[in-house]
Amino acid sequence: MTTSTSAEPTRRDFLYIATGAVAGVGAVATAWPLISQMNPDASTIAAGAPIDVDLSPITEGQAIKVFWRGKPIYIMNRTKKQIEEARAVNVASLPDPQTDQARVKEGHDQWLIVIGICTHLGCIPIAHEGNYDGFFCPCHGSQYDSSGRIRQGPAPANLPLPPYAFTADTKIKIG
Numbered sequence: 001m002t003t004s005t006s007a008e009p010t011r012r013d014f015l016y017i018a019t020g021a022v023a024g025v026g027a028v029a030t031a032w033p034l035i036s037q038m039n040p041d042a043s044t045i046a047a048g049a050p051i052d053v054d055l056s057p058i059t060e061g062q063a064i065k066v067f068w069r070g071k072p073i074y075i076m077n078r079t080k081k082q083i084e085e086a087r088a089v090n091v092a093s094l095p096d097p098q099t100d101q102a103r104v105k106e107g108h109d110q111w112l113i114v115i116g117i118c119t120h121l122g123c124i125p126i127a128h129e130g131n132y133d134g135f136f137c138p139c140h141g142s143q144y145d146s147s148g149r150i151r152q153g154p155a156p157a158n159l160p161l162p163p164y165a166f167t168a169d170t171k172i173k174i175g
């Protein structure tokens, strides 16, 4: 039985490999291989390598979709209205009670980052659709709010949050 971490290359592994290549040949000749080796290839990303996402092109009110481990990840730059709506909800009335604050990173309240897979039967919900300014799943009508919490329909749980961290004010690392 292997552990879950042993099969997954880490950022440190890439740095180590890249450093080894530089030591073997001249620094000028290896400048490009160093850069290319530090970007994991598609198969490595599919296997679970973290991905870096620059949030700066995403304007207020926009949502984009990226893929991590083959899963769609929605990144939404929420408007003040969306944040206010999410925070005005009586949490106890929710099917899967969670505060909005628990679903975003402190100090980065406008950024909602969720795995875009419906918790009912796995369809991909559509952003900015439905009655709650969040997500609508066209398969059986589940509706999620601007915090990605289930509000209506058969889905039993909120949209899951991927592991991520802010590495700068407008940069995140997912995974």
Ligand code: FES
Binding pocket: 118, 119, 120, 121, 122, 123, 137, 138, 139, 140, 141, 142, 153, 154, 155
């Ligand atoms: S899969 Fe989304 S509502 Fe059924």
